[in-house]
Amino acid sequence: MPIKSKKSPFWNSIEEVSILRKFAILFLLTSISPMSLLYYAYVKGIKIDTIAMILMVLGVLVGYFAARSLLVRAISIAKENRKTLEPFLSPSVLKELNAGENELMVLNSTFAAVIKQLETNIRDLQTKNAELQSLDQLKDEFVNTVSHEFRSPLTIIQESIRQIAEGLFGEINQAQMRYFNISLKNIDRLKALINNMLDIAKIEKGKFEIIKKNVDVVDLIRDVVNDFSVRMVGKNVELKSELPSHPVVVLADKDKIIQVLINLVSNAYKFTEKGQIKVSLREAGKFIECSVEDTGIGIAQKDIPLLFSKFHQIGRSQGLDQGTGLGLVIAKNIIELHNGQVIVESQEGVGSKFTITLPNVVGESKGKENHGEKNINSR
Amino acid sequence: MSWENPKERKITVKKILIVDDDTDITVLIENRLKKEGYEVIIANDGNTGIKKALQEKPDLIIMDVMMPRMSGGEAVKTLKKYDNTRYIPILFFTAMVSSTESNDGLEEINVDGEFYPALTKPFEPSKLLSSIKLLLEKPP
Numbered sequence: 001m002p003i004k005s006k007k008s009p010f011w012n013s014i015e016e017v018s019i020l021r022k023f024a025i026l027f028l029l030t031s032i033s034p035m036s037l038l039y040y041a042y043v044k045g046i047k048i049d050t051i052a053m054i055l056m057v058l059g060v061l062v063g064y065f066a067a068r069s070l071l072v073r074a075i076s077i078a079k080e081n082r083k084t085l086e087p088f089l090s091p092s093v094l095k096e097l098n099a100g101e102n103e104l105m106v107l108n109s110t111f112a113a114v115i116k117q118l119e120t121n122i123r124d125l126q127t128k129n130a131e132l133q134s135l136d137q138l139k140d141e142f143v144n145t146v147s148h149e150f151r152s153p154l155t156i157i158q159e160s161i162r163q164i165a166e167g168l169f170g171e172i173n174q175a176q177m178r179y180f181n182i183s184l185k186n187i188d189r190l191k192a193l194i195n196n197m198l199d200i201a202k203i204e205k206g207k208f209e210i211i212k213k214n215v216d217v218v219d220l221i222r223d224v225v226n227d228f229s230v231r232m233v234g235k236n237v238e239l240k241s242e243l244p245s246h247p248v249v250v251l252a253d254k255d256k257i258i259q260v261l262i263n264l265v266s267n268a269y270k271f272t273e274k275g276q277i278k279v280s281l282r283e284a285g286k287f288i289e290c291s292v293e294d295t296g297i298g299i300a301q302k303d304i305p306l307l308f309s310k311f312h313q314i315g316r317s318q319g320l321d322q323g324t325g326l327g328l329v330i331a332k333n334i335i336e337l338h339n340g341q342v343i344v345e346s347q348e349g350v351g352s353k354f355t356i357t358l359p360n361v362v363g364e365s366k367g368k369e370n371h372g373e374k375n376i377n378s379r
Numbered sequence: 380m381s382w383e384n385p386k387e388r389k390i391t392v393k394k395i396l397i398v399d400d401d402t403d404i405t406v407l408i409e410n411r412l413k414k415e416g417y418e419v420i421i422a423n424d425g426n427t428g429i430k431k432a433l434q435e436k437p438d439l440i441i442m443d444v445m446m447p448r449m450s451g452g453e454a455v456k457t458l459k460k461y462d463n464t465r466y467i468p469i470l471f472f473t474a475m476v477s478s479t480e481s482n483d484g485l486e487e488i489n490v491d492g493e494f495y496p497a498l499t500k501p502f503e504p505s506k507l508l509s510s511i512k513l514l515l516e517k518p519p
Contacts, residue, residue, distance in 0.1 A: 152401065155502060159407040162504065168410055 020074035024067040031063020143201045150194050158187045196326040203333050210253035210337045217248045217257070217281060217288060217358070224261045225279055228269070237272050239265075242280035248288055250358050256334045257358075263327040264292040264354045271352070272296030287340070288360050293353040299346040307344060308332050331356075393515055394418045394435060398428030398454065399443035399472060408441065411504055412511075425449025429457050432464045439514055441498075444473040444490065452490040468514040471497040485510055 034056035041048050048056075164172065165180040172180070202208040225241045232239055261279075268277045275295025282289050299307065307328050332342050335356050346352035395417050399405050402423060409419045420435050422428035425446055432440060440458070442451040451471060458464040471488050488497035498510055 151499075152404075156401075156403045156407065159411075159502075159504070160403075163407065163410055168414060 017074045017077055020070045020077070024070040024074065027063045027067035027070065029063075031060045031067065034059040034063075140201075140205075143198065147194055147198055150190075154187060154190060154194075158184065158191075161187070196330060199330045200326050203330065208333060208337070210256050210334065212251045212253055212338070214249050215252045215254045215257065217250055217252075217290065218243050219247065220254065220258060221261065221279055221281055221290065224258060224265060227262075228265050232269065235269075236274040237269065238276040240276055240278045242278060244281060244283070248281060248283060248360075250288060251361050252338055252358060253334070257338075260331040260334050260356060261290070261292070263331050264356070267327065267354070268292050268294035268296060268352070271298075275351070283360060284357075286360055287357040289355055289357050291353055291355040293351065295351040298348040298350050298352055299344070300348050301346075304344050304346065308342075392416065392418050393439065394420065394437040395511065396420045396422065396428065396432055396435065396437035396440045398422045398425065398440060398446075398451070400424055400446045401443070404443075404472075408507070411507065415508060417511075425451070425454035425457075428454050429464075432458055432467065433461060436463060437467060439468050439470060439511060441470045441472055441511075444471050444488070444497075455490065455495070468517065469495050470510055470514055471495050472502070473497055473499060485513055 038048075038053070038056055038060075040046075161180050161183050163169070165177060165184070199208065221241060221243060225239060229239055265277065265279065272294040273296070277295075278291075278293045280291050280293070309329070328342075335342050335358070338358050340356055340358040343355040343357070344352070345355070395412055397405050397408055397412075397419065399408075400423055405421045405423065409421060412419050420431055420437060422431045426449060428440070428442070431437075442455060444451040446454075451473075455469055458467065458469075471490060473488055485496040486499060487494045496510060496514060498507060
């Protein structure tokens with residue numbers, strides 16, 4: 001029990017303990033005197049009045065208990081203020097106080113040290129975590145802002161040129177048209193670059209989503225091939241397709257699969273000077289296989305594993321650096337989110353064949369088609 | 380017969396309000412939409428947008444999400460308070476990434492907890508026009 005007084009706790013405790021001790025001794029003496037009186041009477045055979053006897057026995061008991069309670073209090077004060085009192089206490093008292101507590105104290109201090117260390121560690125981790133979180137948030141904000149800041153002016157440039165090129169403000173001639181088209185093509189490249197970077201950012205955050213619906217892959221491939229045929233006019237490469245005559249419906253994210261196919265066909269187009277690019281589709285049991293095969297420069301065996309690493313561009317050394325080096329990374333992620341695979345076969349100087357596989361499953365209920373089935377990549 | 384009842388014609392021409400602080404964007408969309416035969420009204424901030432929506436009662440509002448002073452979301456919240464403007468379809472126009480979730484051919488965006496049809500920048504003119512058409516044909 002702490003002692004409340006204006007004096008310093010040190011003097012307080014010293015005084016209190018000594019006073020308590022004195023009183024305890026006094027009480028003990030007062031209890032001893034009637035006891036000795038009783039003993040004396042008993043030995044000498046003196047008869048004592050019953051009331052006097054009871055009073056004397058009471059005196060002994062009161063003395064004993066008072067002394068005891070005072071001593072207990074003195075010991076508890078001594079324990080509380082042990083540090084300050086230690087030099088003033090007798091060795092026997094100290095020994096009594098310390099008895100059995102030494103091991104506990106050692107354990108206690110060890111635990112305290114461990115806990116303190118753990119607390120510091122946790123605090124460190126918390127600050128580091130907070131730092132990382134704010135950094136991550138900063139990165140997200142940065143990606144968002146940059147994409148916004150890039151996209152807005154890009155929209156304006158693209159739309160302005162388109163409107164002129166479409167003749168909204170009057171006829172334009174062939175030469176003008178040519179340069180408008182060059183501008184538009186390069187705006188498209190910039191757009192693809194931004195989109196790819198955003199896709200990669202999403203993939204890395206585990207936020208890349210696909211929404212599966214029933215899709216006719218034959219239809220989809222036909223669209224992509226038709227789109228490309230227009231672009232390939234004037235090049236010495238033939239774009240062919242080998243497709244089943246019936247629809248092949250699978251559960252997939254249409255836009256994302258188109259993205260993959262465009263990537264594969266434009267890669268083939270980029271690396272093929274003459275010959276053909278063939279897009280084919282076949283059903284192989286539980287999977288459908290779609291291949292894009294070219295007669296281009298091919299890929300060295302050692303380079304194949306590098307194809308799916310970020311920002312790696314095989315063609316850069318050949319001066320074919322049109323692209324971000326992200327297309328195949330994204331394509332692989334998209335296909336894997338569909339539980340499919342991307343398979344690469346290639347021979348240098350002969351050509352390359354990229355095959356994507358997709359599970360041959362059709363969503364059954366109509367409701368499923370409406371809601372789609374979401375898959376999110378998790379890393 | 381080439382005579383037309385001017386009143387009848389007015390009913391068939393759809394009025395579209397564009398609210399965007401970027402005057403370059405508004406003029407380009409205006410060109411597009413006018414060419415398609417729409418009547419176009421322009422507002423370059425949220426407050427003017429609300430005022431013009433109440434005055435002109437457009438058939439559709441194209442609303443930029445990020446605008447200084449009053450955001451597109453806040454403007455729409457205000458429009459929902461008035462009987463005259465409550466049911467006008469809104470097409471949000473945004474460069475934000477978090478907006479790509481397609482539903483019946485329209486992209487969607489979450490603005491203050493509610494989903495609205497949206498267009499992401501850079502927009503395809505064909506997509507802009509098809510989205511407008513879809514929204515105008517949709518029953519309120």
